[in-house]
Every structure is written in structure tokens, then in C-alpha cells.
Amino acid sequence: MTAYDDDHCSRIVKLDVGGKIFKTSISTLTKHDSMLKTMFVTRIPVKKDDEGCIFIDRDSQHFRLILNFLRDGQMALPDSDREVKEVLAEARYFLLDPLIELCEERLETSISPYYHVVSTVLEARKYIFATEKPVVVLRLPVYIATNGSQCYYFSETKFREFAELHHKLVSFVLITEPEFNEDCSWTFFLKTKKITARVKGPADNNLLEDCFTQLLEDVKERRRESSVSEDN
Known part of the structure; x- marks a missing residue:
């Protein structure tokens, strides 16, 4: 990796996710294969808001969990099955396969006996x-x-x-x-x-x-x- 690559990966970026601002590094966003990695290692066009933040048109509620998973490769899922399904929907959107698997495994072990x-x-x-x-x-x-x-x-x-x-x-x-x-x-x-x-x-x-x-x-x-x- 060149000095330029080091500087690029350590650069802090601001993301506007559904109106809420998140700050993180490019190294975090590119640590795992996902749509976010593709955004920062290719030249695909990105949308920016009026402040210059990269805009992602998703609900911000669970994006913190997405970032935590990107940083650590693991995370504690919410207790509620409903919230796990919401995280799963976000993981599918961002093409984050390891998190998809984690959510699906959790849901498989907590299926209701009533339906x-x-x-x-x-x-x-x-x-x-x-x-x-x-x-x-x-x-x-x-x-x-x-x-x-x-x-x-x-x-x-x-x-x-x-x-x-x-x-x-x-x-x-x-x-x-x-x-x-x-x-x-x-x-x-x-x-x-x-x-x-x-x-x-x-x-x-x-x-x-x-x-x-x-x-x-x-x-x-x-x-x-x-x-x-x-x-x-």
C-alpha cells in the first residue's frame, strides 16, 4: 500500500444517512466487501448534500450498528426480532453478507412456536x-x-x-x-x-x-x- 493509499484510507468522511450525519474513516467503510466499499474504491458517482456530505438515502436508525459491524466484524444484535429484521433489511441493502448471515441465524433460532x-x-x-x-x-x-x-x-x-x-x-x-x-x-x-x-x-x-x-x-x-x- 502506498503512502497515498494510507492517507486515503485514514481520511475522515461525513455521511448524511437520511438526514443524520455520521463521521467515520474510509478504512472502516472499506474493511469488508459491501456496497459502501464499492462506493469508496471505485469511481462510481456519489450524491452529496448541501454541506458536501455523501448522501445515503436510508433511514439512519440502524446505521450506527452497520458502522460497528464494519469496524469490528461482529456486533450484539438487538433483543427484539422486529429490530433484527430491520437490521437485516439494512444489511441486505448494503450487501453486507456476514451481517446478513448473523441476522438470519439469529432469527432462525428465535422463531415463535405460535406460527x-x-x-x-x-x-x-x-x-x-x-x-x-x-x-x-x-x-x-x-x-x-x-x-x-x-x-x-x-x-x-x-x-x-x-x-x-x-x-x-x-x-x-x-x-x-x-x-x-x-x-x-x-x-x-x-x-x-x-x-x-x-x-x-x-x-x-x-x-x-x-x-x-x-x-x-x-x-x-x-x-x-x-x-x-x-x-x-
Whole structure:
């Protein structure tokens, strides 16, 4: 490495990440293969804000964790699975494979006993069609987790609460899709019909509650039919 390279790598840079300023060295940003390394070792154009800081159009909430991982090659992940998913979304954006693996390993070991977690609709089908229970599927767009989206937080919270209460009578499947970029999509597979609901946030609570009501009526009907069948 030349003296010029040493000077270049030790240079301090300012990054404007979603409006918040971070200061770090080029050596930190280029320590691991990632999109950030590509930005500083190639001549690809970069955007700058009015103050001359390199602008990155991402939510700043977890960027500190990204920098810590770049510095040390390891980090303590948040306790919340939801926050780990948010960090995972950022790691995927920055193409930081070791952090992607760390997040995915953590999520694999903390899956809820109340529902199945898959990453594609195709994977979900094996759970939808392999049970006699009614099924609730939540298709969750992971990419919006980092934007503080009401859609994401509201739907995930309702899904977890309902799964914990009714998992013995209803099968629950959570699809977390990095490429899915629409509103949270709920699908209720009942005995004689399928209900689909697009949920943007708390304002759609009544719509969701109506779907839950129909779901529980379906559960009751199945139990009545089962009871009659046993009596005969």
C-alpha cells in the first residue's frame, strides 16, 4: 500500500444517512466487501448534500450498528426480532453478507412456536394446504420496516397477538419477503371462502377485526361439525 493509499484510507468522511450525519474513516467503510466499499474504491458517482456530505438515502436508525459491524466484524444484535429484521433489511441493502448471515441465524433460532415463518408464497403453500384448520397468512413487506411504517408495526403486532391467543385452533403463517413492496397483505383461508385484506395501519383496525370475527365464526362452525360427526 502506498503512502497515498494510507492517507486515503485514514481520511475522515461525513455521511448524511437520511438526514443524520455520521463521521467515520474510509478504512472502516472499506474493511469488508459491501456496497459502501464499492462506493469508496471505485469511481462510481456519489450524491452529496448541501454541506458536501455523501448522501445515503436510508433511514439512519440502524446505521450506527452497520458502522460497528464494519469496524469490528461482529456486533450484539438487538433483543427484539422486529429490530433484527430491520437490521437485516439494512444489511441486505448494503450487501453486507456476514451481517446478513448473523441476522438470519439469529432469527432462525428465535422463531415463535405460535406460527410458521417463510420467505416466499410458495413456501407458505405447504402450510396452507396441509392442515384442516383455518389459516391466517400475513405477507409482510420487510423493506418498509426501516421506514417506521405503521403498516409493518401494526400488522406484525396484531399477527403476533392473535397467533398467541388462537394458535391451537388456527394455523398462522408469516411471509417476510424482501422483494414484496406493497401494503401488508392479510389472507384468511376459511372453510368455504378466502378473505384478503390490505392493511396500511391502525386506521384499518375495524377491517381486520371483521376478518378476525369471521375467522372465529369459521372455527366455531368447524367445531360444531366435528361434534356432530362424533355423535353420529
